[in-house]
Structure formats: structure tokens, C-alpha cells
């Protein structure tokens with residue numbers, strides 16, 4: 001589904017990604033861990049199409065297409081979803097309007113008619129129940145005044161609404177209380193099937209108890225320096241990153 | 249020719265016009281309107297057209313507008329076809345009494361002065377001054393101080409007609425009066441109307457003013473509206489400016505507010521080449537409350553200048569100004585908001601905010617608060633921003649599949665809605681929302697070559 005080859009990216013002349021290689025197939029769950037500032041969010045942003053990062057080398061193939069060639073909105077239509085580490089507040093744009101516009105833009109991309117109002121509201125209701133998000137939140141402006149945890153839950157709600165093929169969840173677990181973590185993980189697991197894939201970026205082994213990864217990668221200084229199975233996460237939890245930093 | 253010589257030339261031309269048409273002017277009007285003319289003309293000859301050396305007109309070269317060879321009339325030109333056929337404006341579900349002003353004259357094919365069941369009088373300013381001289385005399389020219397601005401003096405010297413609205417004591421009305429100012433002429437035209445709104449003690453009024461151009465000619469308007477708001481009276485006043493970009497206007501609205509009166513004034517500017525809006529509010533009785541808001545959307549070479557002057561003359565009044573602007577292309581904008589708190593105006597609360605978005609590097613916005621505070625027990629604040637659309641929000645939306653264009657529209661719309669949501673009459677709010685959205689989508693464009701595009 002996703003093939004990243006030797007990806008280099010910079011911002012303000014500073015190279016952040018220094019040759020990433022990663023392959024994600026349908027049905028898989030990948031976890032990316034790594035110390036602060038190593039480039040995890042940058043990788044996620046580059047995949048989602050954030051233009052402030054300049055790709056200087058390498059390629060990303062997504063379902064056989066050149067991902068880097070697509071506008072961010074088209075990547076979304078093609079099934080890529082980024083759960084933001086820091087979701088953005090958009091005062092004055094209601095969640096309902098936001099989601100309806102997002103769904104309709106996708107339908108337009110596939111030459112479909114706009115969604116019927118009643119159908120839309122039905123989907124909203126279903127997905128709200130799935131991720132147990134408070135109706136009060138979806139009646140407000142996008143993320144405006146949401147607590148840290150509420151914002152994260154809202155990311156999962158949007159993911160449920162958009163039904164992506166490849167979800168990249170950037171520290172969706174941070175800021176969540178234990179119960180919220182379970183519901184969010186449950187939501188992710190329920191949305192999972194053999195056709196889609198998930199990349200979770202996290203600092204904590206705890207999330208991986210709920211969303212069990214097939215692969216764990218360590219990103220350090222712009223490179224994936226080691227990969228393994230879920231046991232690697234346990235090892236990191238125990239030993240920290242120093243032993244990796246020493247190696248490189 | 250330098251600006252000073254130019255302005256001198258314009259002033260001379262206008263005063264020559266005054267003296268050559270004075271007899272006809274006087275013959276056509278009520279003596280109470282005529283009474284103001286000589287002094288107003290004298291003041292105009294002294295002040296002339298404001299130039300950019302004047303602090304209040306620093307960023308707007310209004311003299312340039314007057315240089316164009318506009319036709320001027322002191323009696324209405326016959327309109328050769330029916331305005332009703334051309335113009336149709338509806339605000340669904342809003343109960344309105346619609347009156348038309350064509351080129352500054354009260355449109356002839358409508359009742360020139362009508363009295364509604366609740367005692368409210370609506371009609372032509374000229375006719376009202378003849379028919380109700382005592383009522384008009386008590387208020388006409390009493391609030392606007394033409395000694396402060398050459399353009400106010402000019403309007404006062406030439407004032408003949410406009411809209412007159414009178415709401416008697418304690419009369420309530422849910423019905424809005426919609427004044428549609430139409431500009432429609434085969435020639436380039438200079439128009440000056442003069443309007444008077446009297447809302448007596450305890451009364452309520454809703455006024456919606458829409459400015460429209462129906463022909464592609466150049467227009468210049470210099471309009472003055474005085475609004476008297478009696479004790480405990482409540483006035484909702486909305487202005488929707490949608491003239492084509494070859495038109496220019498200076499519109500002055502002056503509210504005189506008595507004790508415990510409320511005014512909500514909201515100006516929505518959609519199109520127009522050069523627009524200068526002056527808003528004066530004198531809070532003249534304790535407990536008076538004024539909310540002055542504005543939203544303008546400008547693109548191409550539009551220039552929109554908003555000047556406000558809130559005069560806290562007595563104690564215990566509140567005022568709140570909130571202006572927003574979105575500027576695209578090479579549009580320019582100005583906001584200068586003055587708050588005067590006089591010495592005796594203790595316990596004043598006065599707020600002002602002005603937020604703007606420049607969508608391009610070439611768009612320019614000047615914003616400046618002018619605070620003059622002579623009382624010591626005052627709550628006063630002001631804040632101004634000029635920024636861009638939030639890049640993070642744009643990317644967030646795009647990452648959800650919303651195109652760049654649509655994301656920008658959503659953000660602009662949200663920005664503007666802050667002002668529109670204060671419109672208390674919901675059918676009008678919906679209509680304005682709709683107009684603003686259309687404007688942002690570029691579906692409300694005015695093209696200069698076509699004259700029959702107005703819906």
C-alpha cells in the first residue's frame with residue numbers, strides 16, 4: 001500500500017528526514033517510536049502533504065501512485081488520514097459543516113452527488129457512538145476550546161467519518177486518560193480490516209497493549225534505525241533510547 | 249496640478265453650482281431645510297473637500313473622486329422605464345416595508361408620505377419637511393455638525409430629498425423599513441441625499457438600507473443620515489453596500505442617543521469602488537448603549553475606509569465597536585475608530601476591536617484607534633490586528649479532503665460570520681450570510697459593462 005524509499009525532507013534549510021525507508025501493507029499495524037525531535041511528526045506531515053517541508057530526495061508510492069505528486073486534499077480522498085499531534089482549532093467553522101464539506105469534497109472527487117442531509121446525520125450519529133464522543137463537542141466549532149483529550153478523541157471521530165485506508169496517528173494517545181485511551185484504541189481496532197492499515201506514532205508502550213502492532217520502528221535523527229516486532233516496544237520501555245543513541 | 253489646487257478647483261466649481269442654482273434649490277425645498285444652506289455653503293467654501301493632510305482623511309484621497317465630470321441635478325431626472333421591473337429585492341420571511349430612493353430622490357411611483365397603523369410615518373424627506381415642519385425642524389440638522397467636515401457642509405448646502413422615517417412614542421414595530429438606494433442613470437452622476445430617522449421615546453425601529461447600482465455608469469454619492477433615538481428607544485440599523493466598483497460613496501450616519509436607548513448598527517460592505525463610511529454616535533443620556541459593527545469584503549482595487557466617532561457625553565453609557573475586513577488582490581482598507589469620553593462621562597464602558605485579513609501581499613490595511621479620555625472612572629479597551637488566514641487551519645482542512653479554495657472560503661466565512669451573527673433578526677442574518685458567502689465565492693460580482701444584473 002505504502003512504499004517509502006530513501007525519503008529526505010528539510011525545513012528552513014535544515015534536513016529533518018535523512019533517508020526513510022518504510023513499507024506498509026494492507027491489514028498491518030505499524031508503530032513508530034523515537035526520541036523527541038527525531039522527525040516522527042515531520043514524516044507524518046510529509047505524507048499528508050504539508051508543503052512547508054521540502055522533499056529533496058526519495059519517493060513515496062501509495063497504491064501504485066506517486067503520493068508526493070498529489071495535493072493534500074487528494075491524498076485524503078485517496079484514503080490517507082493524519083491524526084494530528086496538535087489538532088488545530090478553527091473558530092467559526094462548525095464540526096458539522098466541516099465534516100459535511102469533507103465528505104462532499106471526497107464524493108465530488110469520485111464524481112458522486114453530495115450526500116443527503118439525512119444520510120449524513122445518520123453517519124454522524126453512528127460514528128459518534130462508535131468513538132463515544134460527546135454530542136456537545138460535535139455541535140461546536142472545530143476543536144475550539146476542546147480539552148487536550150477531547151481534541152484527540154475528535155481526531156478519531158474524524159477518522160471514523162472519513163474511513164481512510166491508511167491512518168497515521170501522531171501521538172493520539174498522549175493527553176488521554178486511561179478510559180479514553182481504551183475507547184480510542186477500541187475505535188481504531190473496530191475500524192481496522194484487511195484492506196486498511198494503521199501507523200501509530202507513540203511514546204508509550206501502553207497504547208500498544210490495546211492497538212497491537214505487527215511492526216515497531218525506531219526513528220532517530222531522521223532515519224529508521226531499527227525495526228522489530230512488538231517486543232521491541234517493551235525493550236524500549238525498559239531501557240529507554242540511550243542504547244540506540246549510542247549506536248548511531 | 250497638485251492636490252491643493254485640484255481641491256480648490258473642485259470647491260470653486262461646486263460653490264459656483266450652488267450660487268447658480270440657489271434660487272431653484274430654495275424654491276424646491278421647505279424653508280427649514282433652506283435655512284441651513286447659506287452657512288453650510290460658507291463652511292464648505294472654507295473647508296473644501298477634505299484632503300489627505302487632514303488626519304481623518306489621511307488614507308483616502310476623496311478629492312480625486314470629485315474630479316470626474318459628474319452630472320449634477322437639482323430635480324430628479326425622469327426614469328424612462330419602470331424601476332420595479334428592473335429591481336427586485338427580497339428577504340424571505342422578513343416583514344418589510346420597502347421604499348425606493350432613485351438617484352437620491354424618493355421614487356415618484358410610490359406613496360410620498362404614508363402613515364402606518366401604528367402611527368409610523370415613512371416617506372420623502374422633502375415632502376415630510378413641507379407637511380410636518382415642526383416635527384422635522386426639531387431634529388433636522390441638529391445632530392450632524394457640518395462645521396467639522398466639508399462634505400457634511402456640502403450635503404447640507406444641497407440637501408433636497410431622501411428618506412424620512414418617524415416612529416412615535418412607544419410605537420413598536422416588528423416590521424422593518426427597507427430603504428433601497430438605487431443608482432440608475434445613463435450619465436455619470438453625483439448624488440447627495442439627506443435622510444432623517446426619528447425614533448421617539450420608548451419606540452422601536454428596524455431599518456435596513458441597501459445601496460445598489462443598476463447601471464454601469466460612474467456614481468459619486470455624498471449622503472447624510474441623522475438618527476434620533478429617544479429615551480428607552482431601540483433601533484436596529486443595517487446597511488448593505490453593494491454598488492459596482494465604478495461607484496464611490498461617502499456615507500455619514502449620525503446617531504443621537506438619549507437615556508437608556510439602544511442602537512445596533514451594522515454595515516456590511518460587499519462591493520463598491522471607493523467607500524468612506526462615517527459613523528457618529530453621541531451618547532447623550534445616561535445608560536445609552538451603542539453597538540457599531542462592520543464587515544467589509546474588498547478585492548481588486550476597492551478602497552474601504554471606515555471612520556467611527558463614539559462620543560460619550562454623559563455618564564454610565566456603554567459602547568462597543570467591532571469591525572472586520574477581508575482584503576484580496578490590491579484592495580486597501582482603513583479603520584479609524586475614535587472614542588471620546590468627556591470629563592463628566594464617568595463609569596463609561598467603551599470597547600473597540602478591529603480585525604482584518606489580508607489575503608495577498610499587495611492588499612493593505614491601515615488601522616488606528618483614537619482614544620480621548622477625560623474621565624477617570626472608565627473601562628475602555630481597543631485592539632487591532634491585520635493578519636493572514638491561519639496556515640495551520642488551512643492544512644488541517646486540506647488534510648481532511650477539503651480543497652484549498654474551499655478551506656479558504658470556510659475560514660473567511662467564519663471570520664466574517666463573527667459580525668453577521670450579531671444581526672438579531674434571523675431572516676436578515678440568513679440573507680446576509682448568504683450574500684457574504686456568494687460574495688466570497690465570487691458569485692456576486694458586478695461587472696461594469698452590464699447594467700441589468702441585479703437580483
Ligand SMILES: Nc1ncnc2c1ncn2[C@@H]1O[C@H](COP(=O)(O)OP(=O)(O)OP(=O)(O)O)[C@@H](O)[C@H]1O
Nearest residue numbers: 011012016034035036037038039040041042043085
Ligand atoms: N515548522 C518547523 N520549523 C522549524 N523546525 C521544525 C518545524 N517543524 C519541525 N521542526 C524541527 O524538526 C525536528 C523534528 O521535529 P518533529 O516534530 O518531526 O519531531 P517528533 O519526532 O515528532 O518529536 P516529538 O516526539 O517531540 O513529537 C525538530 O528538531 C523540530 O524542531
Ligand SMILES: [Mg+2]
Nearest residue numbers: 040041042085
Ligand atoms: Mg511529534
